[in-house]
Amino acid sequence: MQDLKAVGKRIPKIDAVDKATGRVEYIQDIKLAGMLHGKILYSKYPHARIVNIDTSKAKQLTGVRAILTGKDIPEIKFGVYKDNRPLKTGKVRSYRDEVAAVAAIDPEIAQEALSLIKVTYEALPGIFDPEAAMKEDAPLVHEEHKTNILKMPWKLHYGDVETAKKETAYMVENRFSTTWVTHCCLGTSGAIAQFDNTNNLTIYTNTQIPSLAQKDFLSALKAMGLRDKRVRVIKPCIGGGFGSKLDTYAYEYLSILLAFHTRKPVKIVFGREEEFFATSTRQPTIMDVAQGCDKNGKLLFRDISMVLDNGAYTSWGATTPSVMMMPITSLYRVPNVRYEAMCVYTNNTYSQAMRGYGNPQATFAIESSMDMLAETSGFDPMELRRINANQAGDVSPQDFQITTCGLDQCIDEVEKRLGKKTPKEKGVGVGFASLIHVGGGARVYKSDGCGTIIKMDDYGKINLFTGATDMGQGADNMVAQIVAEELGLDVADVHVIHSDTDVCPWDVGAHASRTTFVAGNSALGAAKKIKARIFDMASKQLEAPPEILVMANRMVMVKEDPKKRLEIGKLLRKFHFSTNGEMLMAEYFYDPENENLGRDFKGNTSMTYTFGTHGARVKVDEETGKVQILKYVAAHDIGRAINPILLEGQVYGGVMMGIGYALTEQIIHEKGEIMNPNFRDYKILTIKDVVPIEAPVFETFDKDGPYGAKGIGEPGCVPTAPAIANAIYDAIGVRIKDLPITPERVLTAIKAKKKLES
């Protein structure tokens, strides 16, 4: 193995010192000269006609600079389906619908102005249950759409499920459900928009997709009659992402519109309650799952259908079935697969991407069902998984090419660390679940690329401009470590700039755990170009062919004769300050050779796939229904650990988010209204809930990954819930099929079981 100096090292996050000293700027901390503050008035009804909006009183309030309603703004459409508008006209479809926006000289005045706006509504019957919303006579959320069922064809059938069902020796069939949970980024959402004199826009915004947001805002400007303008997206330090910032939102457009109307910078920042009710959630699901195996335990088929509550508008939540297809077709070897999902409009909040993007929901159903199949067929749950484990070289029914696969190792490791199931202590049990996730990009758009620019100064230091978005996960370190490694520099020599579309190249966004793989390869490509130029220059100076040169310790040297060497800064200055001088810069755009899914949803969407197995030992108190996790093991095949501290941080953070998903977190909706928009009633885990977590990793050195790495941003929270549900079953013999697994649900299940037994 190569002797690496930067890659694979536990190098602290490069912005950690600034964060530890309170010096980084989040959107909350940015103030521009003359800045106004915007606030949004939301609907009082889940579904209602807007009869009238009277802003006259609010307009008279001293300090108010602009008030906008739906009538005052052009037709800006946004969202995946373009079914959303920054301010609603005609009717509101959910409690989070924006009906008016105010800009004032301070937030308090803006808030007061909201209370002076009088909106007259005429209530309409609402629809809150997606299955009811599918009925013919259900009230329509979008009349022009004619039905509440979205016209998204999530439907595939590979092999022949009906025949397989006839041949199957054992089969299980069950319904599972998951509910709304939300990202709970500690830094709330916010944006500041500012126009220059010629109507070019600069917007500071919390986003995971600077380049795509730029495109969205450009179309908004077009709708506002501002053609051929420039949009600059500046991304301040982000207080957590987890998928919440993969779309553009009403508040961003409202800051733009208010800034345009007032000719002043306008800042809109959410309070916590607003963050809970006006940002999007993870997609809730109802999942019917059947799978079967032959008498040797080989999976024969999987047959899954789902109904997803889309809420009132369409963001990325509606496309989560495309990612659910991944575990459905490709977690374990399963030759015959059928899947259908329907997204349905309701008057609930609308959902978005959230860490795992549908995979946690689907894996909860599949892996719970795997344990049920194991019980029915008499196989040990781990044995059943081993029989069907994916292997390197496999091509899955969806045409995913499995290049490297450490699933077997992960299964063995987790089993070893958690011990065999017996002998049993009362109320204690162990459970397992595995995962597959994209680890080498995911071609959702035409491009899955990321650009990098490297600029070297006269002293051998680097400015690295990357399209990648850091939101705390460590994208900045990852590219810096890779470039430092490649060029024999210190990580501290690499200054990473990742925050500004005016200076950074394009990137499709921080989603699909793609940044390490794609931005890493992009940075590596740029570094290689720089290296080739340096070798070229040095070869003349050292009178040695480039092939025998290496870079290390900020030097370029002859490999076999390290005394023949040059300090890099010196070399650069020599070339800079000479006749026809030149400076060293390189750019590289990396777009992986993965494929878009075809009409049949087949296609190798990612260059490589990340695998993992999680296991939990739990203790269930049969009196209270409380589940205690005694030990948790999360093993992953990550290709290569670029930075073990950050890698462990992703796994720990993911697992704890997954445990919350499994046991405590839920947004409680009552007829479309969110009843628990605060940290008191929405139960995110605290430090007291930390469980002993072990996070072993297997390095399979993927041939296409930068230094062999695969993505690991999302997997930590993918198989957590089924591992815990399976452990609960092992402990007390009750199967919980709905998330979260609250003590009440456990108690109800225990009671039902006792009734059945007596």
Next chain:
Amino acid sequence: MGKMISFALNGNKMAVEVKDHWTLLHLLREELGLLGTKEGCGSGECGACTVIVDGMAVNSCLFPGLEIAEKDVVTIEGLTSPDGTLHPLQKSFVENGGIQCGYCTPGMIMSAKALLDESPNATEEEIKHSLAGNICRCTGYVQIIDSIKSISEGGVEEVHVVAWKNKEKDE
């Protein structure tokens, strides 16, 4: 209505006019421009706004501004020594992966400091107890506990604010 009060902020004596309804968080962020203290909820539920008043960790979003009269207030900005040397807790959070997005970090560090000032050898249980009001969505807390434990178990490292010394000199 406002009132003139004096207090010590990170070791420096201050006299400021404070309005009745201002929280300490508002005073620090909006009036004094100390942006290191964060607001995560504004209602005492997340701990992002934690600062230390007379040795006690408090949620500055709930703490009335007027109540700091004649008291010592320490914020995240007060932990680093003038030459840039990090407080041991800051260093430990940096080195042990206790920081991802960093939004919870100032509050976490201030809560941890209040704890270690009080009981320098705090156990894991005590750490969990003292930081129960500080929410972090990124780290899963594991490396935050490591960061604090590596100091509390060291036991010997003196945990104090270097800027604090200026104040003693002043007096």
